[in-house]
Amino acid sequence: MASRADNIASSLSLAxxxxxxxxxxxxxxxxxxxxxxxxxxxxxxxxxxxxxLETLYSQTRGGILDLFNTxxxxxxxxxxxxxxxxxPYITAxxxxxLAASLHPALMALKKEGEAGRKKLNQYTRYGAVxxxxxxxxxxxxxxxxxxxxxxxxxxxxxxxxxxxxxVVSLVGGTMFLLWLGEQIxxxxxxxxxSLIIMAGIVAxxxxxxxxxxxxxxxxxxxSLLIVALIVLVVSMILFICFMERAQRRLLIQYPKRATQRxxxxxxRSHLPLKINTAGVIPPIFASSLLLLPLTITQxxxxxxxxxxxxxxxVVTLNQYLGHGKPLYMALYAAGIIFFCFFYTAVVFNPxxxxxxxxxxxxFIPGIRPGKNTATYLDYVLTRITVIGAAYLTIVCTVPEYxxxxxxxxxxxxxxxxxxxVVNVTVDTITQIQSHLLAHQYGDLIKKAKxxxxxx
Numbered sequence: 120m121a122s123r124a125d126n127i128a129s130s131l132s133l134a135x136x137x138x139x140x141x142x143x144x145x146x147x148x149x150x151x152x153x154x155x156x157x158x159x160x161x162x163x164x165x166x167x168x169x170x171x172l173e174t175l176y177s178q179t180r181g182g183i184l185d186l187f188n189t190x191x192x193x194x195x196x197x198x199x200x201x202x203x204x205x206x207p208y209i210t211a212x213x214x215x216x217l218a219a220s221l222h223p224a225l226m227a228l229k230k231e232g233e234a235g236r237k238k239l240n241q242y243t244r245y246g247a248v249x250x251x252x253x254x255x256x257x258x259x260x261x262x263x264x265x266x267x268x269x270x271x272x273x274x275x276x277x278x279x280x281x282x283x284x285x286v287v288s289l290v291g292g293t294m295f296l297l298w299l300g301e302q303i304x305x306x307x308x309x310x311x312x313s314l315i316i317m318a319g320i321v322a323x324x325x326x327x328x329x330x331x332x333x334x335x336x337x338x339x340x341x342s343l344l345i346v347a348l349i350v351l352v353v354s355m356i357l358f359i360c361f362m363e364r365a366q367r368r369l370l371i372q373y374p375k376r377a378t379q380r381x382x383x384x385x386x387r388s389h390l391p392l393k394i395n396t397a398g399v400i401p402p403i404f405a406s407s408l409l410l411l412p413l414t415i416t417q418x419x420x421x422x423x424x425x426x427x428x429x430x431x432x433v434v435t436l437n438q439y440l441g442h443g444k445p446l447y448m449a450l451y452a453a454g455i456i457f458f459c460f461f462y463t464a465v466v467f468n469p470x471x472x473x474x475x476x477x478x479x480x481x482f483i484p485g486i487r488p489g490k491n492t493a494t495y496l497d498y499v500l501t502r503i504t505v506i507g508a509a510y511l512t513i514v515c516t517v518p519e520y521x522x523x524x525x526x527x528x529x530x531x532x533x534x535x536x537x538x539x540v541v542n543v544t545v546d547t548i549t550q551i552q553s554h555l556l557a558h559q560y561g562d563l564i565k566k567a568k569x570x571x572x573x574x
Contacts, residue, residue: 148307205300252290308554314547356537392503401456
């Protein structure tokens, strides 16, 4: 039988949206913050020639820069103040999470609750600043070196002053994005950092759609191919929505407790285990590791001769690790599967969960508390992770193969981009529904109080 909350949730309508003033203010604040983010992506670094930079970037397409450029909403291509985006923060947070699962001191800090979580977040910010400084220095020196090799001078006045200015600007831009994401989380709707990444991906869609339209007008792309592309995108979105909400619910039973009427009642709850516990981390890690050698060989290829052994090795590596090649697809799938199991083991600890259940008096029917419960949780988690890894592999490799065979320059249709967009959209809609549900509950409480006064 449906509960009162389920009945209210099923009756949510847009008519209640106009009455929820706080929700509207949160949505407007989120939209305004994302507009600020888009404006910043067009502010170039000091000392950069944007026209020459566009020519240089077009010569390095196909590597990891394309992936980062998509996540940053084209900021890397224009070398703006926020060219690094929030990727240094994402990398730092992953490193801190891994360290918190392996280092005893950080593990104890993680168990301290809200205070420990704030301390770990502070370490994550420090790590993001360090990564931004390192990446900013390499970006500045790389622009100078690559411009010297190609004969195109993208930097107006090369030197230490430009490098220091670029590092300070890039660190400041990323830190401002993190502050903006925290403001969205606290005063807006949804997770701020995730929304910034999604906004960057969605902002690239008009550009890619325009390129596809020009190809169709020129006769390079047929109408049947466009129909197949639309069918693939719609089916992938539906598949992602279904799998991201899929979970294995384990029944948790608590001992019988005496109620006010003297009756004994046993409480029951469920422990939800998501099919895809690792989220979008495995595709990001796998694609980054595979595209990193390709990016390095592209930068180094200008100074290498094809007559040497190293030059031949670079050419062969570029051929075998190209998009859609059998070796690339096999390594990509293997990387996704490996990181899916690895990251799931990091974020979910069966021993810790079993210990918490034992402390609270909960147990899984038919399973002894303690070590047996931890073994059973590990067994169930391993089985559902197999399904989750297969799901991520299909979602990431099928669009990659389709794009490589058709030659369409639609990087935002990759599995990683689709996963991020769909996950963030579903999470944001869920939070909007929660606000509407809370607003309806508030109205019901006010009506109940009013009836009580009239009586």
